[in-house]
Amino acid sequence: MVDPESTVVGQVHVLPDSEKELPAGKKPRIEVLDVSELEAGSSRQYKNKEDRRNAKKERKRKATFPEPCSSEDVLWQDIISVLGREVVDRAIEDGVELQSPFKYHEEVEVEVKTISSNGEGIALSPEGRSPWAIVVPLALPGEKIRVRAYRQGRLHSYGDLLEVITPNAELRDDSRAQCKYFGSCAGCQYQMLSYDTQLDLKRDVVVKAYRNYSKIPEPSMPRILSTMPSPLKYAYRTKLTPHFDAPPKSARKGPRSTEKPDWLHIGFNRIGAQSTMDIEDCPIATPVINESYGPMRKDIIKDIYTYKKGVSLLFRDSLDTSITLDPDSTSDPVDRLSEAFNRHICVTDQKGTVREKVGDWVFEYNGGSFFQNNNSVLLPLTDYVRDAIFPPTTTTTTARPTHLVDTYCGSGLFAIVLSPHFDKVAGIELSADSIRYATRNAKLNNIPEEKVSFRSGNAGEIFATVRDFPADDSVVLIDPPRKGCDEFFIQQLLAFAPRTIVYVSCNVHTQARDVGSILRATGGNEIGKKYVLECVRGFDLFPQTAHVESVAVLRRV
Numbered sequence: 001m002v003d004p005e006s007t008v009v010g011q012v013h014v015l016p017d018s019e020k021e022l023p024a025g026k027k028p029r030i031e032v033l034d035v036s037e038l039e040a041g042s043s044r045q046y047k048n049k050e051d052r053r054n055a056k057k058e059r060k061r062k063a064t065f066p067e068p069c070s071s072e073d074v075l076w077q078d079i080i081s082v083l084g085r086e087v088v089d090r091a092i093e094d095g096v097e098l099q100s101p102f103k104y105h106e107e108v109e110v111e112v113k114t115i116s117s118n119g120e121g122i123a124l125s126p127e128g129r130s131p132w133a134i135v136v137p138l139a140l141p142g143e144k145i146r147v148r149a150y151r152q153g154r155l156h157s158y159g160d161l162l163e164v165i166t167p168n169a170e171l172r173d174d175s176r177a178q179c180k181y182f183g184s185c186a187g188c189q190y191q192m193l194s195y196d197t198q199l200d201l202k203r204d205v206v207v208k209a210y211r212n213y214s215k216i217p218e219p220s221m222p223r224i225l226s227t228m229p230s231p232l233k234y235a236y237r238t239k240l241t242p243h244f245d246a247p248p249k250s251a252r253k254g255p256r257s258t259e260k261p262d263w264l265h266i267g268f269n270r271i272g273a274q275s276t277m278d279i280e281d282c283p284i285a286t287p288v289i290n291e292s293y294g295p296m297r298k299d300i301i302k303d304i305y306t307y308k309k310g311v312s313l314l315f316r317d318s319l320d321t322s323i324t325l326d327p328d329s330t331s332d333p334v335d336r337l338s339e340a341f342n343r344h345i346c347v348t349d350q351k352g353t354v355r356e357k358v359g360d361w362v363f364e365y366n367g368g369s370f371f372q373n374n375n376s377v378l379l380p381l382t383d384y385v386r387d388a389i390f391p392p393t394t395t396t397t398t399a400r401p402t403h404l405v406d407t408y409c410g411s412g413l414f415a416i417v418l419s420p421h422f423d424k425v426a427g428i429e430l431s432a433d434s435i436r437y438a439t440r441n442a443k444l445n446n447i448p449e450e451k452v453s454f455r456s457g458n459a460g461e462i463f464a465t466v467r468d469f470p471a472d473d474s475v476v477l478i479d480p481p482r483k484g485c486d487e488f489f490i491q492q493l494l495a496f497a498p499r500t501i502v503y504v505s506c507n508v509h510t511q512a513r514d515v516g517s518i519l520r521a522t523g524g525n526e527i528g529k530k531y532v533l534e535c536v537r538g539f540d541l542f543p544q545t546a547h548v549e550s551v552a553v554l555r556r557v
């Protein structure tokens with residue numbers, strides 16, 4: 001059972017703060033106004049303090065643009081593109097960019113123009129109203145819909161989808177959805193679409209990300225390749241983190257029943273709301289997770305009044321760990337574990353060991369640490385990275401890179417799977433726990449100690465420790481958290497100047513920004529002189545959702 005006294009946290013909560021923050025340091029495209037200057041220079045008379053406070057708030061709201069590359073900024077770029085840059089600039093110049101043409105909760109019929117990179121439909125205000133976008137989850141391009149406008153931002157409101165008046169019959173088939181909560185739960189955006197359409201949409205996200213954030217001129221951009229599918233479209237998620245709130249004070253005082261109280265919801269966020277909705281099972285999660293989740297829900301309901309804080313649960317699909325592995329044994333771990341491979345268990349403890357198999361490689365890691373959440377796609381992903389590093393033109397032994405630097409290496413996924421192709425591999429990772437497991441994983445998989453080394457630390461520090469790696473024969477793999485790489489890392493990378501850089505990312509927007517920086521910095525003023533961006537390809541790690549992973553390959557020229 002869950003320890004009621006402690007807040008058991010899942011991935012979202014255990015990420016280091018650095019992972020949650022979005023990158024700072026880049027100026028928004030539209031200049032931010034200095035609020036203090038505005039205030040000092042203002043000659044406006046206010047009726048009272050309240051009036052002054054409101055005016056100040058309004059100015060602040062106007063002056064604050066979203067953090068570059070944040071999901072709000074990604075949406076803002078989509079809104080600019082739907083409304084048109086001129087319309088947006090004019091509205092800002094006229095100071096009307098926060099004046100919605102819709103009243104709160106007004107119902108209106110609109111046509112959806114496009115789908116945002118975050119997976120929502122974007123509709124335009126009807127004729128006769130000032131230009132304005134309405135962001136509507138689950139709505140598809142070309143559809144005529146009835147929405148109820150609510151929260152508003154700069155030149156856009158959010159809308160609840162009340163009715164699809166004219167569906168996009170080519171794209172939408174609601175009977176495809178395999179989850180009864182699809183449409184209410186915020187977890188999935190795309191269950192009504194064919195899988196091919198999902199992959200196409202994800203490719204568009206990659207295209208837009210490079211257009212909006214890389215600043216790479218069109219001629220230097222390679223064609224963005226089609227998105228690599230996930231072998232499993234449902235039942236793929238090896239990690240789930242449903243949550244629930246602690247009993248409110250009023251409920252603690254009143255009579256208690258053994259039934260689930262009305263205020264208790266164990267599950268995921270509701271679309272467009274901060275509230276949690278009850279979800280009893282999740283069809284994108286693996287079977288063993290769903291089998292474990294049901295009984296856990298019952299235990300929580302039984303013991304709910306013992307909880308003092310809200311809890312984020314953890315469920316991780318693991319191969320049987322009751323058969324332990326001796327890392328010093330030299331026999332093949334796959335042979336030693338053949339029985340364990342037949343049985344999956346669910347690990348719910350942050351500190352528990354989770355075991356996964358990727359091809360013929362065995363990985364163990366801490367329940368609370370990072371590991372990719374879709375095992376079915378990991379072999380295609382690592383194979384793709386291998387083939388990108390060793391394209392057919394580098395088949396002669398002299399031309400093949402011999403050294404790999406795996407930065408942000410987690411528990412060693414890329415370093416270990418790619419190790420047979422290199423003479424030496426070095427990995428770095430911030431989490432000491434993950435590094436302990438990476439070192440153990442290298443041993444479990446019988447990789448000689450002198451070949452692979454892991455250290456814990458800030459990614460940029462690795463370059464000082466691999467001075468003996470010949471840059472001309474080295475590959476640097478980058479797989480940072482969502483915020484991407486910091487300037488220190490990029491400077492160290494450029495000083496090291498490896499022959500090949502493979503950048504894997506769960507946030508294609510920060511990837512595009514960083515790849516653009518790498519190309520510009522190395523070419524002086526002439527973009528793309530020293531590295532070329534050879535290819536970019538999306539990978540679908542999260543079918544039925546709008547998320548896309550992206551792999552970019554850069555080669556020194």
Ligand SMILES: C[S@@+](CC[C@H](N)C(=O)[O-])C[C@H]1O[C@@H](n2cnc3c(N)ncnc32)[C@H](O)[C@@H]1O
Nearest residue numbers: 370408409410413429430431458459479480481
């Ligand atoms: C997207 S995960 C990739 C992990 C690994 N490559 C894998 O595929 O399993 C990013 C990793 O970067 C680590 N990390 C975050 N900030 C870091 C930093 N400044 N330096 C090194 N590692 C960092 C996180 O702990 C996390 O394990």
